[in-house]
Structure formats: structure tokens, C-alpha cells
Amino acid sequence: MLGFVIRRVAMAVPVILILIVFSFVLMRAAPGGPFTKERALPPVVLENINAKYGLDDPFLVQIGTYLKNILFHFDFGPSFVYQDRTVNQIIADGFPVTLTYGFWTFVFAVLVGGALGIVAALKQNTWIDYLAVGFSIGAQALPNFIMAPILVLVFTLWLGWLPGGGWWGGPGDPNSYTSYLIMPVIALATSYLASIARLTRSSMLEVMNSNFIRTARAKGLPDRTIILRHTLKPALIPVISYLGPAFVGMITGSVVVDMFLSTGGIGKDFVQAALNRDYSVIMGITILVGMLTIMFNLLVDVLYAWIDPRIRY
Amino acid sequence: MTHVTNVETAEVVKGRSLWQDARARFFRNKAAVASMIVLILVSLFALFGGMLTPWSNEEIDWNLMGDVRTLGGPSFETKHYFGLDPLGRDLYARVVQGTQISLMIGIVGALISVIVGTLYGATAGFIGGRLDNIMMRIVDILMAIPYMFVLILLLVVFGRSIFMLFVGIGLISWLDMARIARGQTLSIKNKEFVEAAIATGVSTPKIIIRHIVPNLLGVVIVYATLLVPSMIMFESFISFLGLGVQEPLTSWGALINEGAGQMRYGTLWMLGFPLFFFLISLFAFFFFGDGLRDALDPKDR
Numbered sequence: 001m002l003g004f005v006i007r008r009v010a011m012a013v014p015v016i017l018i019l020i021v022f023s024f025v026l027m028r029a030a031p032g033g034p035f036t037k038e039r040a041l042p043p044v045v046l047e048n049i050n051a052k053y054g055l056d057d058p059f060l061v062q063i064g065t066y067l068k069n070i071l072f073h074f075d076f077g078p079s080f081v082y083q084d085r086t087v088n089q090i091i092a093d094g095f096p097v098t099l100t101y102g103f104w105t106f107v108f109a110v111l112v113g114g115a116l117g118i119v120a121a122l123k124q125n126t127w128i129d130y131l132a133v134g135f136s137i138g139a140q141a142l143p144n145f146i147m148a149p150i151l152v153l154v155f156t157l158w159l160g161w162l163p164g165g166g167w168w169g170g171p172g173d174p175n176s177y178t179s180y181l182i183m184p185v186i187a188l189a190t191s192y193l194a195s196i197a198r199l200t201r202s203s204m205l206e207v208m209n210s211n212f213i214r215t216a217r218a219k220g221l222p223d224r225t226i227i228l229r230h231t232l233k234p235a236l237i238p239v240i241s242y243l244g245p246a247f248v249g250m251i252t253g254s255v256v257v258d259m260f261l262s263t264g265g266i267g268k269d270f271v272q273a274a275l276n277r278d279y280s281v282i283m284g285i286t287i288l289v290g291m292l293t294i295m296f297n298l299l300v301d302v303l304y305a306w307i308d309p310r311i312r313y
Numbered sequence: 314m315t316h317v318t319n320v321e322t323a324e325v326v327k328g329r330s331l332w333q334d335a336r337a338r339f340f341r342n343k344a345a346v347a348s349m350i351v352l353i354l355v356s357l358f359a360l361f362g363g364m365l366t367p368w369s370n371e372e373i374d375w376n377l378m379g380d381v382r383t384l385g386g387p388s389f390e391t392k393h394y395f396g397l398d399p400l401g402r403d404l405y406a407r408v409v410q411g412t413q414i415s416l417m418i419g420i421v422g423a424l425i426s427v428i429v430g431t432l433y434g435a436t437a438g439f440i441g442g443r444l445d446n447i448m449m450r451i452v453d454i455l456m457a458i459p460y461m462f463v464l465i466l467l468l469v470v471f472g473r474s475i476f477m478l479f480v481g482i483g484l485i486s487w488l489d490m491a492r493i494a495r496g497q498t499l500s501i502k503n504k505e506f507v508e509a510a511i512a513t514g515v516s517t518p519k520i521i522i523r524h525i526v527p528n529l530l531g532v533v534i535v536y537a538t539l540l541v542p543s544m545i546m547f548e549s550f551i552s553f554l555g556l557g558v559q560e561p562l563t564s565w566g567a568l569i570n571e572g573a574g575q576m577r578y579g580t581l582w583m584l585g586f587p588l589f590f591f592l593i594s595l596f597a598f599f600f601f602g603d604g605l606r607d608a609l610d611p612k613d614r
Binding site: 011015018019022023026027029134137138140141142143145146148149150152153157164248251252255256259260270271274275277279282283285286289290293294 | 344450453454458459461462463465466467468469470542546549550553554555556566569570572573576577581584588591592595596598599600603
């Protein structure tokens with residue numbers, strides 16, 4: 001087990017390095033520097049700016065400094081557009097919000113999706129099952145950027161129940177903390193919830209038709225025990241492997257939520273930076289998200305191998 | 314090979330091929346058949362819908378431009394069947410044009426993934442050994458990066474254009490397909506017909522293309538139909554953020570974004586029409602793909 005974990009970590013490190021170097025090279029390959037403006041700056045000014053941001057160093061030195069700063073100090077450098085802000089500050093402002101609704105999205109999608117899948121499998125070929133299956137196929141066509149406008153239209157413009165975006169402003173806020181959470185969470189979770197329900201249902205059905213469940217029934221165990229003790233654990237194993245891709249999808253979707261619902265997470269900074277060509281911010285966020293993704297996938301893999309000892313890569 | 318010349322003229326039992334079976338199973342699935350009809354209608358709309366309107370997707374109707382919110386609604390009198398967009402352009406023409414782009418992205422993305430992914434996966438699986446290991450690790454690495462962020466980085470660096478979108482979609486769409494094709498290849502590479510081909514000295518590339526790939530088709534078709542909607546969603550996502558298709562061209566994602574930005578002024582047709590086309594097409598694609606999977610891969614029910 002320890003060997004497996006070490007091997008997996010050893011594989012994750014080069015991926016992170018490749019991601020950093022790749023985005024750095026890409027950024028430098030861009031036509032025009034970050035300070036190429038419509039009105040050309042005087043050469044002296046440009047020289048000074050380049051010196052300040054270390055852009056006049058040889059390429060390898062630049063890349064070395066960048067890597068060193070990220071890996072040892074977790075420092076993504078200054079923003080190229082906002083003089084007074086560093087990438088770290090921008091991330092520190094937005095990231096807690098992203099993490100908050102990201103966490104609740106994850107919990108919501110896993111619990112509701114899992115429950116839906118389990119119920120559908122237990123009531124196979126009843127109307128509950130058909131409804132759940134129909135929903136889980138159809139909801140794949142409801143990604144976050146479709147759900148967000150629909151939710152705002154229904155819950156804010158028509159019903160007036162929820163604020164149409166924004167984030168909790170502290171105790172003086174007329175709306176409650178939860179009211180700001182509901183729309184981001186539902187918008188992000190719907191399509192993943194559907195996939196989790198589908199996966200859970202089919203893997204529950206497979207386990208329920210297996211020999212050891214028949215044995216358990218033959219022994220005369222009550223249904224409750226069979227489902228809780230014997231079916232659930234093996235049935236949920238395949239679902240775990242889906243959590244990695246689901247995590248990536250949700251963190252990507254947070255960009256839409258931040259843009260459309262103005263929740264104030266890092267997604268908005270990312271898109272803003274993409275439109276302003278603020279390279280260091282784009283790179284910083286890409287690398288941060290990449291690291292998170294890789295670590296999360298690592299966690300899922302280890303969890304997977306720990307729960308199911310038959311699995312080794 | 315099917316020439317059977319001299320069968321003792323007993324009654325010939327007509328066997329049903331795998332594909333006939335699959336077709337029968339498919340047509341029994343009502344949701345899938347309905348989806349197929351919807352998809353045909355949407356394609357016809359994309360191809361010929363433009364002929365039904367005097368307006369183009371770029372023209373501004375100067376008569377109504379100032380009062381889009383009050384007078385720009387859908388109407389047959391002004392020949393704006395779907396109303397106007399916020400700038401006073403005909404929404405019907407724009408939806409037709411957006412549908413073309415979205416469908417094209419979906420189909421091209423799926424095609425790239427079918428060609429690249431199948432060949433890549435079949436090669437890795439068939440040759441095996443160290444090459445397989447290296448090739449699949451590359452896929453693992455590419456899958457581990459948050460591609461949407463990297464694609465946006467690419468779009469920023471190389472400029473936003475439809476061409477870059479295709480490059481970006483091409484870069485990631487084949488990964489899943491490669492895995493699926495490899496797995497399938499592993500299960501058929503030890504079959505007798507492959508052994509026979511090796512024994513008769515057929516070259517490796519030829520075995521892969523002539524003997525392995527045709528046997529992957531069933532699985533590949535199923536996943537390709539499910540890839541089309543995910544490619545469309547991918548493009549719509551980027552266009553929704555304003556980083557994808559650029560004016561005057563448009564796509565479902567861009568139109569939905571435009572409409573969603575206006576919905577608090579009560580001009581709901583701007584959101585409704587593109588959203589309607591997006592939803593029915595994507596629902597149809599998913600139910601169609603699902604029906605196809607049940608038909609071609611019946612064990613997974």
C-alpha cells in the first residue's frame with residue numbers, strides 16, 4: 001500500500017512540473033509582451049518595467065525563478081495589470097468563496113445523487129425508477145451555464161425568493177447566508193448529480209444480482225441488513241472513481257457561477273484576466289487549479305485502492 | 314464469403330446479423346426514435362432554415378432598433394419570427410447560424426476523437442508492452458490537467474478564433490476514446506482472426522486498420538454519439554463566457570449568454586429560443602446515444 005502511494009505521488013509531481021513549464025512557455029510564446037499596449041511605451045519605461053518584473057533575464061533564469069517561487073514559497077508573482085495586487089492576493093480574495101460553494105456542491109451531488117441511484121435500484125422497473133433514469137439522462141443536458149440563467153429566471157425574477165447572485169455581506173445582510181448558496185450549488189451540481197445517480201443505480205443492480213447477495217438472502221437475513229451491510233459498500237466503489245472527473249467539472253463550472261451569479265470566487269478573476277491578457281493571473285489560477293485537481297485525483301486513487309484491495313495500477 | 318452455393322435445398326433459416334438485431338432493439342426504444350426525429354429536424358433547420366427569412370445574421374433592422382424591448386418581440390408582420398437580439402439583429406437568422414456552428418463543432422469534435430482516439434488506442438493496445446505504457450501514461454497526464462483552464466490560456470495567447478477552438482477541442486476530445494478503444498483492442502487482439510493475420514505476415518499497421526479498427530466500431534459509434542453533445546456543451550461553455558466564437562458569428566452558448574444578460578428587462582424571447590434549441594438537441598443527443606448503447610451493447614442494462 002505504501003509503495004503504491006509513493007508511486008502515485010511520484011507520478012503526480014512531474015505532471016505538476018510539466019503543467020507549470022508548459023503554461024510558462026506558452027505565455028512567453030504569446031505574440032507581444034504583457035506590456036505591449038496600443039500606445040507604445042517609451043523604451044526607457046519599458047526597460048524599467050521589464051527589469052522590475054524580471055522579464056529581461058535569460059529565459060531559463062526566468063523559468064527557474066518562477067518554478068522556485070511557486071514550489072518553495074507558493075508565490076505566483078505580481079499581477080501584470082493591477083499594479084498593487086499580487087496573484088496570491090487575488091487568489092486569497094476569491095478562493096475561500098469558491099471552496100465554500102464547491103464543498104456544498106460536492107456534498108449535495110454525492111448525497112442526493114447517491115440516494116437517488118440507490119432508491120432507483122431498489123425499486124427497479126417501477127415508476128420511481130423510470131423517473132430517476134429519465135431524469136439522470138436528461139439532466140446531463142443541463143450544465144451549469146444553462147441552469148444558472150434558468151434558476152435566476154425562476155427563483156429571482158418570477159418568484160422573488162432568492163437574491164439573483166452575489167455573496168453574503170456579513171450579519172447586516174438582509175438575505176441569509178444559505179440563500180446565496182442555493183443557486184450556485186444547484187447550478188453546479190445538477191449534471192453531476194445525474195451522473196452519480198446513474199452510476200450508483202447500475203452498480204447497485206450489478207451487486208444485487210451477484211452470488212454473495214443471493215447467499216445472504218438464502219441465509220434469511222433481513223432486507224435492511226443485506227442492503228446496508230452487504231450491498232452498499234461494493235456498490236459505491238465505482239462511484240468513487242467518478243469523483244475525480246466530477247471535481248474537475250465542478251471547479252471548471254465555478255467559472256460560470258462566478259461570472260453569472262457574481263459570487264466573487266476566482267472564476268471571475270480568471271475570465272477578467274483572460275480578457276485583459278493578465279498572464280500571471282491566468283497562469284497562477286490555472287496552475288493552482290491543476291495542482292488541486294492532481295492532488296484530488298491522487299486522493300481518490302488512494303482511497304479507491306484502500307477500499308478495494310483488488311485494485312492496483 | 315457469404316456465397317453458399319450448394320446447400321441442400323432445405324428451408325434456409327435466415328439468420329439475423331448483429332446489426333439487424335441492434336436495429337430492432339433501437340426501434341423498440343421510443344425515446345430514442347423520437348430523439349432521432351428531433352435531431353433530423355434540428356439539422357434540417359440548421360441547413361435550410363436560413364432560406365425562410367429575408368434577414369441575415371448580421372443585418373440590423375434600423376426601423377426597430379431603438380425599441381427592441383417593446384417592438385422587437387417575435388412577430389410574423391415584421392418577419393422576425395424569433396424577434397430581435399439586443400442590437401436589433403434578427404434572432405431567427407442568428408439562431409439558425411448558431412445552430413450551424415454548434416452542430417459543426419459537435420460533429421467535428423466527435424470526428425477528431427473517433428479518428429485520433431481509435432487509432433491511438435488501437436495502436437497502444439495492439440502493440441502493447443512499453444509503448445502501450447508510455448502512450449497511456451501520456452493520456453493519463455493529459456487527462457489530469459484541468460483542460461478548460463488550459464484551453465482558455467491557449468485562446469488568450471493565440472487569439473480567440475474558431476480555429477483555436479477546434480484545436481483546443483481536438484486536443485482533448487480523443488482522450489476518452491483512446492482509453493475505450495485500447496480496452497476493446499486488448500480484448501480482441503488474441504482472437505483467431507488476428508492470429509491468422511499475423512501468421513500470414515500482414516504488417517502491423519495494416520492489421521490495426523483492417524482487422525482491429527472495424528471490430529471496434531460498435532463501441533466507438535456509441536461513444537461518438539455521446540461525445541457530440543459533450544463537445545457542443547464544451548464550446549457553449551466557452552462561448553457563454555465570451556471567450557469562444559466571435560461576432561458576427563455566434564453559437565448556442567453565445568446566444569444564451571446574450572439572452573440571459575437581458576432577461577431582467579422582460580425580453581425573454583432572447584433567452585427562450587436559443588435555450589429551447591439547445592435543450593431539445595442535447596436531450597435528443599443523450600437519449601439517442603443511450604438508445605444506441607442499449608442497442609449495440611445490450612449487456613449494460
